Structures are given as structure tokens and as C-alpha cells.
Amino acid sequence: MRKSRIGATWALGLITTSFVAGSASAEELALKRVMLSTGGVGYFEHEAQVSGDAELTFDVRLDQVSDVLKSLLAMDPQGRLGQASLPGRAPLSEIFRDLPFSQADLSSTASLLRALRGQMLRVSAHATTMEGRLVAVTEEKVSLGEGQGTIVRNRLSLLTPTGMRQVVLEEADAIEIMDARLRAQVEQALAAIAAYAAADQRTITIDVHGQGERTVRVGYVVAAPLWKATYRLVVPEKDGEAKLEGWALLENMSGQDWNRVELSVASGNPVTLRQAVYESYFVNRPEVPVEVLGRRLPPVDVGAVPEAELAEAANGGGGGGRMMHGFMAAPSAADALMHSARSAAEEGAPEPPPIAEPTEGATQVVFRFPDPVDLPRGQSLLVPIVSESLPIERVSWYRYDVDARNPLASVRLTNDTETGLPPGILSIYENAQANEPMSFVGDARLGALPAGEDRFVSYAVDLEVRVDREEKFAQLVKGAKIARGVLEVRRVEQRTTVYKIKGAADEARVLVLEHPRIQGFTLAEPTEGVIGTTDTHVRIRREVPAGQTVTVEAVLERPIEQSIVIGSITAQELGVLLASTEMSAAVRAALEHVAELQRTLASREEALALLRTERQTLVSDQDRLRRNLASSPQGSDLHTRYLAALASTEDRISEIDRTIDTAEAAVRVAREELADYIANLSI
Structure with missing residues (x-):
């Protein structure tokens, strides 16, 4: 091969x-x-x-x-x-898993010898060689004398055929592990450490x-x-087409x-x-107790797969294989x-x-x-990706949270190409005359611009235009209806923002005002000049003539539905509802009749309350007269006067009791009339 x-x-x-x-x-x-x-x-x-x-x-x-x-x-x-x-x-821990020493034991000769306690060693020191089994490695401090401090030495104890022998590790000329297999393990472990430190490649x-x-x-x-897109935009003095150049900055690292x-x-x-x-992962397995005689641990039944599914898995299921086995065989x-x-x-x-x-x-x-x-390596490259003429409109763009007083000089850039433009920084130049030098006017940020869409790019503060802003809040009744004694009132919460735009002294402006959107509210005014919405704002376009002030009122409305049991409406609340001009005549007449019935009931309840107050006063006075009568001599003029006053009070209490009965009946009638009217009221 x-x-x-x-x-x-x-x-x-x-x-x-x-x-x-x-x-x-x-x-x-x-x-x-x-x-x-x-x-x-x-x-x-x-x-x-x-x-x-x-x-x-x-x-x-x-x-x-x-x-x-x-x-x-x-x-x-x-x-x-x-x-x-x-x-x-394979991590180093796997290499040391079956060795009689750890990776830490290889940090020093003394540490390794401690891990090899009991092994046969051949030690040479001071022209003497001894062989024996390692008993211990003991640290000891040795004074250097004359105030020079101490040092730490390690003393080896060997059991030799002739008895126990000792030697200072730091004075030994040579130490040999006599077990060839153990010596090979140490060599392999050291080689693995060296290889692991150097093996930064696979x-x-x-x-x-x-x-x-x-x-x-x-x-x-x-x-x-990350490669970066950068743009240059050359804009004309008026609206029209601007030259856009886009470049990609990339690096070869x-x-x-x-x-x-x-x-x-x-x-x-x-x-x-x-x-x-490329890391190794192991599945955590549950641990079960060791079974002993007489104890059984039945397995947990997790269900069974039907045979048909098993056969399908056996025929079509794929098993494991070597890593990355079977790449695509075609481009x-x-x-x-x-x-x-x-x-x-x-x-x-x-x-x-x-x-x-x-x-x-x-x-x-x-x-x-x-x-x-x-x-070449380590260098950057600037390569062109866009060279187009795109339509633009010069505008002043205002958002209160960006600049409360002045709009930003901006360009409304439309992508009429067939593909989108990536986001990037944009340097803007002006070319007032064909043969005059370019003028740099500012930088802007261009977001991702899909084909067919437009973006505002702002590059400077328009100090010649000023915007004053005032907010107003109101809640208005827009209508009401009654169903089975329940008044359903339709209210509207209004948030009005008045923008007063003072134009430039010597040049007309097109101002795009971005008014914040509020969850649950809709834009009621203005109805003209709205050119779009973003996730957070509504865009309103206005032409501002030179030297003039233009006022824009942005009104956001939110409907509020309120259901009120008419029987629980207070006279003050009813007065507020009747002051609204948005209710129908039928609802107004019904509420006015409810108000009249409420006034009648209130008047009768007030009269009843006065009678009850008077009776309570007479009862208190009657108790006073009885105490005074008991303390005055019988037959005296004072005693006679108290008797007469007590009789007169008793007569008045009897009269008031009859009047209270009549007043209570009148209150019941008024309350029933109001309740019956409300219960049968539906408009």
C-alpha cells in the first residue's frame, strides 16, 4: 500500500x-x-x-x-x-494503575525508594557495595555547624545476609534495583511521563x-x-444613489x-x-450488595421488547465500530x-x-x-466583496433614549441587490462636487441588511435641529352598556407624547421620529406618516421646512374593560360616569334614573337615621330623669317636675317609634324599587 x-x-x-x-x-x-x-x-x-x-x-x-x-x-x-x-x-493514571508505585513517587529518589520498600537493592557508597532488602528510608536533620543551619538527609536501611546495614542516600554512588521486571516498569513509567509531556499531537x-x-x-x-466586513459609503449632496464599497478583512493565523x-x-x-x-467517559453503574447464602435479590423487571422489534433491530440495526468508520464516498x-x-x-x-x-x-x-x-502566514488581507450603487435618502433620525435634544444625521440605505450584506462598520464620505476632494463626515454601524430591505445608518449629531418632548397621561370613558344589573364600562388609557421639532434655519429636513412602543398599547395618532415599526419603536416621518417648527402628537391607547355591579356604585362614581359624553342616551337615562332612585333611598335613609339618633338621645335623657327622680324627695316641686318631664319624654319616644316604623317601611320600599329596577335593567 x-x-x-x-x-x-x-x-x-x-x-x-x-x-x-x-x-x-x-x-x-x-x-x-x-x-x-x-x-x-x-x-x-x-x-x-x-x-x-x-x-x-x-x-x-x-x-x-x-x-x-x-x-x-x-x-x-x-x-x-x-x-x-x-x-x-490514555491518561497517566491508566499507566500507573497496575504499578507498585505512583506518579508522585517518581518526584524524587527518596519517594521512589519508600514506594519500593521490601525490594532487593544493590547500593554502592564509599567504594563499598552492599546488597539487601530495603527496610526503610528515614529522614534525618543534620546540623552544618557554626550557625549555618541544618540539612535533611535520607538514611537507607538494608537487611543483608550479614545483618542490618545503613547508608546515607545522598552519599551513595549508585543504587540498582535488582528485580529486572521492576526496573523495566520504572523505566517504562518514566518514558510514559516524558512522552505524555511531549505528545501535543495525534x-x-x-x-x-x-x-x-x-x-x-x-x-x-x-x-x-473572525473575518470582519468594512464598508465605505460615498453619498451625494442630495438624495439619489450612493457608492458602496465593501471589504472583507481576514487573517492567516x-x-x-x-x-x-x-x-x-x-x-x-x-x-x-x-x-x-476525544475524552474517555465511563457510565456510572448501580452498586448492588454481595449475595450471601440464604439471601436472594431478584432483578428489577424493566419490560421486554417484542420479538418483531428484536428481529428488525438485528436485521437493520447498526453496531459499534472503529472511530469514524465509513466516510462518504462521493463529494x-x-x-x-x-x-x-x-x-x-x-x-x-x-x-x-x-x-x-x-x-x-x-x-x-x-x-x-x-x-x-x-x-503569507501571520499577515492580514483586505479583499473587496461589494461594489454597488444603492439608493439613499438623507434624513434626521430622532430617538429620545439616544439623544434627548437633537436628532442624528443619517442615511436611509436600501439594498436593491440580489443578496444580503453582512454587518460591519461603515465610513461615510460626502462628494459635493464631481471634481472636489471627498469629505469624511462620520462612521456608522451597518447591521445585517437582507436583499430588498433598508436600514438607517447614523453618522453625526444634527445640531441644527432641536426636539422638545412633553408627556401626558389620561383615562377616558369611551362607552358603556348594562346587562342584568351589571354596568360594563369601556375605558381607554391614553399616553400622549408631544414632539415640537424646530427645523434648521436655512435648509429643509426630513425627520424620522422613533416613538417607543409599550406592551398592550396601540398607536392611535398619527394616522399618516407612519413608515414602519421595529421591535421597540414606531417610525413616523415628517418633513420639516427651513426655519419652521412642526408638532407631532404620538398617542398610544390601551382599552380597559371594567364590569361594575350597579347596586355597588357610589353617587360620586355615578357622577363621573354621567359626566362622560361617550355613552348612549339609553344608558345615560338609565343611570340617571338609578341616580334618582339612589337619591330617594339616601334621603329616606338619612331621615331614618335622624329619627334613630333622636330616640337614642331621648332614651339617654329618660335614664337621667329616672336617676334624678329617685334622688329627689317625694312631694317636692323638683320631684313633680321630674315626673312631668319623664312622662313627656316617654310620650315622645312612643311617637318616634311610630315614625321610625313608617320611615323603615319607606326605606324598604325605596331599596326594593332600586334593586328591582337594577335587576331588570339590560341595555
């Missing part, structure tokens, strides 16, 4: 090609296509010329392997793809099978610097030069995801992304690239550059 190597050098999140000595030629392994997206990713596609069966390999930086595995796309139009494989990402191998010479393409999506690369940039808002597919996605780019230009001095060819898709606009692009 012929092997062809595609090396991928990673820098700042981008894959580019590099070459390894002894691999296939540069023409076979060239980076051919790059597509940069506003989603913060780039699509990179390589081509390799193969004959018969071949292996294509990529060196990928470790922290970018997951992106490549997630998006890798291989296309062999005349052959078939076998499988793709790469080394597993190699992905793709097998292709076929006959004859053919081109195999491999592409993937990885993080890339891939680590290698782009030579004759078919370049595209895409503007949209794609969903771009990251997933650590599809990458062709759709890049196929329209033109072939490389003729050799010679590079020329400025022509305007990109835009293509409107379902979710994005793709700008493809017809000629291949050269861009």
Missing part, C-alpha cells in the same frame, strides 16, 4: 499543511480551499493525488483533535474509504481503497479568527503560507458547537461549499483580486473570490 502523508501544523486554532521528508510531493498535499465563517470557524480542505490503495495521515494538535474528529470529511470519488483511526488518549490515519490515479479530498472545520488558495467568506449566524469527543458538502471557485491564475506578478461573487443561501451569504489568493 502506498502511503501519502498530510501533515497538519496547528497555530492559533487553524489547520494548515506542512510536509515531512520522505512523504508524497507538495503538489499532492496542497491546501486548496479555505472558507471562513462569521461563526468563528474555518473550513479547510486539502487534496492528495493517490494511486490504488493509500493511507492519508494528519498530525493534529492534541487540544484540537475533538474539533477535527467532529467535522472530518473525506471524499474519494472513484474508490471507497476504509476506516480512520488514531491513538487513544496522528489520524485514513485508509482509501481503489484503482487508478485519482484525487482524494479531506476537509474539516476548526476554530479560526494558520502557521503556513496560503498559496493559490480558493478563498470564500460566509456571513450568517450558524450554530457552532464544541464537544470533547457532497465540501463540493457545495467550494466547488464554484475558479482555477489558479497564470504565473506571474499577483494582481488585485476582483470583486467576490455573492451567493444567497438559506441561512447565510457566501462571497467567493474568483481568483486564487496568496496570503
Whole structure:
């Protein structure tokens, strides 16, 4: 099998090609296509010329392997793809799982020897060699004398055939692990640590099978610097057409030069995801107790799958396989992304690239550059994507939350092209006369502009126009009806904002006023000049003659439905309702009759209340007279006077009781008349 190597050098999140000595030629392994997206990713596609069966390999930086595995796309139009494989990402903890020492034990000789306690060692020190089994490694502090402090040494204790021997570790000339197997394990662990520290790359191998010479393409999506759109707009002195130039600023942070690369940039808002597919994950399993004799733990029944479904799964279900097994064998996605780019230009001095060819898709606009692009590594490139004449209208644009006093000098830009324009910053120039220099008037921000739509771009404060603003609030009755004694009142809450626009002294203006929208409210006034709405505002257009003041009243209304039981309406509330001029004559007459009945009832209730108050006063006076009568001598003039007054009070109380009975009857009649009238009232 012929092997062809595609090396991928990673820098700042981008894959580019590099070459390894002894691999296939540069023409076979060239980076051919790059597509940069506003989603913060780039699509990179390589081509390799193969004959018969071949292996294509990529060196990928470790922290970018997951992106490549997630998006890798291989296309062999005349052959078939076998499988793709790469080394597993075994953590160091797996390497040390079955070793008698840990990774931390390799941090020092003393730590390793402590972990190897009981092993046979051969130690040479001071021209003496001893062999024995390691008993202990003990720390001890040794004074340096003369106030120079202390040092820590480690003393080895060995059990030798001749007895216990000790040696200071720091004075040993050589220490040998006598167990060859254990010595090999230490060597392998150290090699694994070194390899893990240096292995910041993984190699992905793709097998292709076929006959004859053919081109195999491999592409993937990885993080890339965001490309930026910038615009220049040259506006005439009056309304008409403005010249729009758009440029794409992109950067080559891939680590290698782009030579004759078919370049595209895409503007949209794609969903771009990251997933650590190269990490190892384990499923947490429930733990069950160990069964002992006499104890049974029946399994939990979770149901059964019918045999028909099992047979269908066995015939059509797919099992697991090696990673990335079975890529697409024919061009599809990458062709759709890049196929329209033109072939490389003729050799010679590079020329400025022509305007990109835009293509409107379902979710994005793709700008493809017809000629291949050269861009050295680490450099930026400004390439044209738009050159159009678009209709504009010069306006003053006012929003209170942006500037409370002055509108902004703006341009209403209409995209009458066939494709949308990506968002970007916009530099605006004025060209008053054909042969005079340009004048820079300000910068603006252009949002995404789909085909057929328009946008306001504001670039300066219009100091010659001033806007004063006043707010008013009111609640009006707009109508009422009565059903079974319930009054249904239709009210309207109004929020009125008065804008007084003082125009420029020497020039007429077209002012677009953006009035805030409020949830639940609709715009009642004005009814003319409304040119559209945004999510938050209503746009109102007014022409402001030179030196004049124009007033705009924006009225927002919200209907309020209120149901009131007529029997519970107070006289004051009824008076407010009768003051409205929006109710029908029938409803008004009915409410006036209710008011008359309420007045009659109130008058009778007031008379009854006066009688009851008078009787309460007489009863209190009667109690006083009885106390005075009991304390005065019988037969005296004072006693006689108290008796006469007591009799007169008793007669008046009897008279008032008869009058109260009559008044209570009158109140009952008035209340019943009011209730009967209300209960049968429907208008």
C-alpha cells in the first residue's frame, strides 16, 4: 500500500499543511480551499493525488483533535474509504494503575525508594557495595555547624545476609534495583511521563481503497479568527444613489503560507458547537450488595421488547465500530461549499483580486473570490466583496433614549441587490462636487441588511435641529352598556407624547421620529406618516421646512374593560360616569334614573337615621330623669317636675317609634324599587 502523508501544523486554532521528508510531493498535499465563517470557524480542505490503495495521515494538535474528529470529511470519488483511526488518549493514571508505585513517587529518589520498600537493592557508597532488602528510608536533620543551619538527609536501611546495614542516600554512588521486571516498569513509567509531556499531537490515519490515479479530498472545520466586513459609503449632496464599497478583512493565523488558495467568506449566524469527543467517559453503574447464602435479590423487571422489534433491530440495526468508520464516498458538502471557485491564475506578478461573487443561501451569504489568493502566514488581507450603487435618502433620525435634544444625521440605505450584506462598520464620505476632494463626515454601524430591505445608518449629531418632548397621561370613558344589573364600562388609557421639532434655519429636513412602543398599547395618532415599526419603536416621518417648527402628537391607547355591579356604585362614581359624553342616551337615562332612585333611598335613609339618633338621645335623657327622680324627695316641686318631664319624654319616644316604623317601611320600599329596577335593567 502506498502511503501519502498530510501533515497538519496547528497555530492559533487553524489547520494548515506542512510536509515531512520522505512523504508524497507538495503538489499532492496542497491546501486548496479555505472558507471562513462569521461563526468563528474555518473550513479547510486539502487534496492528495493517490494511486490504488493509500493511507492519508494528519498530525493534529492534541487540544484540537475533538474539533477535527467532529467535522472530518473525506471524499474519494472513484474508490471507497476504509476506516480512520488514531491513538487513544490514555491518561497517566491508566499507566500507573497496575504499578507498585505512583506518579508522585517518581518526584524524587527518596519517594521512589519508600514506594519500593521490601525490594532487593544493590547500593554502592564509599567504594563499598552492599546488597539487601530495603527496610526503610528515614529522614534525618543534620546540623552544618557554626550557625549555618541544618540539612535533611535520607538514611537507607538494608537487611543483608550479614545483618542490618545503613547508608546515607545522598552519599551513595549508585543504587540498582535488582528485580529486572521492576526496573523495566520504572523505566517504562518514566518514558510514559516524558512522552505524555511531549505528545501535543495525534496522528489520524485514513485508509482509501481503489484503482487508478485519482484525487482524494479531506476537509474539516476548526476554530479560526473572525473575518470582519468594512464598508465605505460615498453619498451625494442630495438624495439619489450612493457608492458602496465593501471589504472583507481576514487573517492567516494558520502557521503556513496560503498559496493559490480558493478563498470564500460566509456571513450568517450558524450554530457552532464544541464537544470533547476525544475524552474517555465511563457510565456510572448501580452498586448492588454481595449475595450471601440464604439471601436472594431478584432483578428489577424493566419490560421486554417484542420479538418483531428484536428481529428488525438485528436485521437493520447498526453496531459499534472503529472511530469514524465509513466516510462518504462521493463529494457532497465540501463540493457545495467550494466547488464554484475558479482555477489558479497564470504565473506571474499577483494582481488585485476582483470583486467576490455573492451567493444567497438559506441561512447565510457566501462571497467567493474568483481568483486564487496568496496570503503569507501571520499577515492580514483586505479583499473587496461589494461594489454597488444603492439608493439613499438623507434624513434626521430622532430617538429620545439616544439623544434627548437633537436628532442624528443619517442615511436611509436600501439594498436593491440580489443578496444580503453582512454587518460591519461603515465610513461615510460626502462628494459635493464631481471634481472636489471627498469629505469624511462620520462612521456608522451597518447591521445585517437582507436583499430588498433598508436600514438607517447614523453618522453625526444634527445640531441644527432641536426636539422638545412633553408627556401626558389620561383615562377616558369611551362607552358603556348594562346587562342584568351589571354596568360594563369601556375605558381607554391614553399616553400622549408631544414632539415640537424646530427645523434648521436655512435648509429643509426630513425627520424620522422613533416613538417607543409599550406592551398592550396601540398607536392611535398619527394616522399618516407612519413608515414602519421595529421591535421597540414606531417610525413616523415628517418633513420639516427651513426655519419652521412642526408638532407631532404620538398617542398610544390601551382599552380597559371594567364590569361594575350597579347596586355597588357610589353617587360620586355615578357622577363621573354621567359626566362622560361617550355613552348612549339609553344608558345615560338609565343611570340617571338609578341616580334618582339612589337619591330617594339616601334621603329616606338619612331621615331614618335622624329619627334613630333622636330616640337614642331621648332614651339617654329618660335614664337621667329616672336617676334624678329617685334622688329627689317625694312631694317636692323638683320631684313633680321630674315626673312631668319623664312622662313627656316617654310620650315622645312612643311617637318616634311610630315614625321610625313608617320611615323603615319607606326605606324598604325605596331599596326594593332600586334593586328591582337594577335587576331588570339590560341595555
